[in-house]
Amino acid sequence: MPKNDTDGKSCTLGGYPEYAVKVTNVAQIQLAINFARATNLRLVIKNTGHCYLGKSIGAGALSLWMHNMDQIDYLPNYKGPGYSGPAFKVAAGVTVRQIYEAADKYDVTVLGAVSWSVGWAGGMITGGGQNPLAGVYGMSADHVVAFQVVTANGRFITVSEASNPDLFWALRGGGGGTFAVIVSVIVRVHPKLNVVTAGWYLDASNNSLEDFWKGTKKFYEVFLDWAESGIYSFFIMGNQPKPFLSMAYLFAANHTAESYDKVVKPFFDYLDTNNITLTKPHTSVAHNNFYSAYQAAWGSNNFPIGLDNSLPANRIVPRRNFQEKFNQTYALIKEHVSAGKHLLGYHKTPVKYANTNNAISPAWRECGMFMVTSSNKSMDHSTPEALKLANKDLQENILQPWRDISPVSEGGGTYLNEASVEEPDWQESFYGGYYPKLSQIKRKWDPTDVFYATTAVGSERWVVQDGEQGVQTQNGRLCRV
Numbered sequence: 001m002p003k004n005d006t007d008g009k010s011c012t013l014g015g016y017p018e019y020a021v022k023v024t025n026v027a028q029i030q031l032a033i034n035f036a037r038a039t040n041l042r043l044v045i046k047n048t049g050h051c052y053l054g055k056s057i058g059a060g061a062l063s064l065w066m067h068n069m070d071q072i073d074y075l076p077n078y079k080g081p082g083y084s085g086p087a088f089k090v091a092a093g094v095t096v097r098q099i100y101e102a103a104d105k106y107d108v109t110v111l112g113a114v115s116w117s118v119g120w121a122g123g124m125i126t127g128g129g130q131n132p133l134a135g136v137y138g139m140s141a142d143h144v145v146a147f148q149v150v151t152a153n154g155r156f157i158t159v160s161e162a163s164n165p166d167l168f169w170a171l172r173g174g175g176g177g178t179f180a181v182i183v184s185v186i187v188r189v190h191p192k193l194n195v196v197t198a199g200w201y202l203d204a205s206n207n208s209l210e211d212f213w214k215g216t217k218k219f220y221e222v223f224l225d226w227a228e229s230g231i232y233s234f235f236i237m238g239n240q241p242k243p244f245l246s247m248a249y250l251f252a253a254n255h256t257a258e259s260y261d262k263v264v265k266p267f268f269d270y271l272d273t274n275n276i277t278l279t280k281p282h283t284s285v286a287h288n289n290f291y292s293a294y295q296a297a298w299g300s301n302n303f304p305i306g307l308d309n310s311l312p313a314n315r316i317v318p319r320r321n322f323q324e325k326f327n328q329t330y331a332l333i334k335e336h337v338s339a340g341k342h343l344l345g346y347h348k349t350p351v352k353y354a355n356t357n358n359a360i361s362p363a364w365r366e367c368g369m370f371m372v373t374s375s376n377k378s379m380d381h382s383t384p385e386a387l388k389l390a391n392k393d394l395q396e397n398i399l400q401p402w403r404d405i406s407p408v409s410e411g412g413g414t415y416l417n418e419a420s421v422e423e424p425d426w427q428e429s430f431y432g433g434y435y436p437k438l439s440q441i442k443r444k445w446d447p448t449d450v451f452y453a454t455t456a457v458g459s460e461r462w463v464v465q466d467g468e469q470g471v472q473t474q475n476g477r478l479c480r481v
């Protein structure tokens with residue numbers, strides 16, 4: 001919206017769709033798809049609208065707004081191809097918070113995401129779903145056993161290992177908004193499990209700079225020991241007011257207090273021995289179920305969305321970086337933080353669980369640390385010219401060193417769901433070696449590109465003519481390349 005404009009006279013819809021169907025049943029989806037296909041209209045699928053890249057919006061489009069389909073059914077004795085046992089049937093608009101609450105109610109555990117406001121069955125599950133139980137159970141989409149979808153030709157079908165297996169493969173990890181409209185998902189659930197949550201803060205206010213980095217180096221030396229023991233974490237590093245490492249939420253799934261202490265003891269012993277002081281001491285709490293632990297961590301966090309002071313980006317850093325390239329990787333982390341660049345890190349090893357024959361980026365199977373960063377927040381982001389400069393800095397100075405140190409050829413990659421929309425070579429970076437297969441599946445199921453989303457499979461055939469906005473937006477006509 002133009003700055004200081006309060007009378008609305010010069011406002012436009014920008015990249016937002018012109019019309020939206022507030023979907024409450026399957027027939028509405030079929031009608032909208034058939035109408036868009038027959039009239040050559042741009043169609044977008046939207047759930048919560050969380051996508052940073054603009055995959056759920058489009059100027060002049062007709063939008064399918066799925067958010068109100070929020071039914072959850074517990075199926076204690078589900079029997080289906082590939083899996084028999086307890087499961088949930090989750091409608092397209094259910095949020096992560098809603099499914100975690102349902103799991104708590106039925107005394108089971110389900111995989112979701114960190115942020116409770118994210119849609120569970122839309123972009124998150126189709127992108128793979130990075131989640132706090134990754135070290136124990138892998139990615140959220142690894143647990144999907146069937147979908148009900150409406151395809152580009154308007155058919156309502158079941159998709160599973162036995163029915164339409166190519167689409168089943170693609171929908172688990174190949175990205176949202178491009179293969180079909182998901183109506184519901186069947187996902188297996190797991191027994192209750194123990195979790196230890198913990199936190200602490202290390203900085204250079206109570207320690208010399210040298211000691212701060214000494215403690216931090218030790219943290220990265222034991223990084224894989226923690227990650228491979230099932231620990232997931234969410235920590236922030238920065239250099240203001242003094243260099244710091246804030247372990248906001250450590251989430252040790254499948255751990256008791258005793259087993260957790262055993263894993264982390266060498267690190268805290270090292271700090272003690274070297275007189276390195278934690279500004280906020282290490283505290284931990286043992287929980288006997290996921291929901292209580294989640295509430296003690298992200299569940300009570302008011303995740304901000306829609307901020308316009310930076311451009312987000314990420315890198316999936318392989319385990320081998322901490323094994324074969326430790327010194328270079330640690331040097332990059334130190335340089336990144338010392339230069340004031342944003343670093344949100346996660347311990348994360350999405351183990352190969354069952355049912356991993358899907359389109360989730362191969363980089364996730366190699367992952368040791370997930371790193372979220374952004375353009376420099378102190379730069380101006382308010383005009384196309386400023387955005388262009390901020391993006392150039394992000395691509396060249398902030399992200400490129402991470403791409404160089406964790407190339408796709410060595411197991412690195414980028415999570416398509418929390419990425420920079422300007423990621424170069426996104427087909428390779430987001431989808432690894434799976435892009436050619438995903439392209440074939442897209443061609444088969446949507447030969448006329450009824451579905452389009454920026455950076456989604458098949459999107460290279462289209463361009464949004466948005467003029468010069470500094471970065472790619474959805475504020476313009478969608479035309480064939």
Ligand SMILES: Cc1cc2nc3c(=O)[nH]c(=O)nc-3n(C[C@H](O)[C@H](O)[C@H](O)COP(=O)(O)OP(=O)(O)OC[C@H]3O[C@@H](n4cnc5c(N)ncnc54)[C@H](O)[C@@H]3O)c2cc1C
Pocket residue numbers: 044045046047048049050051052055056066092112113114115117118119120121122123124126127128129130131176177178180181182183303304305417418453
């Ligand atoms: C604050 C915040 C925290 C986040 N935390 C996590 C996290 O912990 N783990 C994680 O994995 N990701 C996380 N993400 C990223 C998140 O997974 C993506 O933004 C995801 O795309 C959101 O999906 P959505 O359906 O809610 O959003 P939308 O923006 O509505 O949709 C995103 C994409 O999915 C498509 N889509 C939506 N519904 C359907 C449907 N029914 N059928 C087919 N396609 C559909 C859209 O077309 C679009 O391409 C986070 C994002 C934010 C903003």
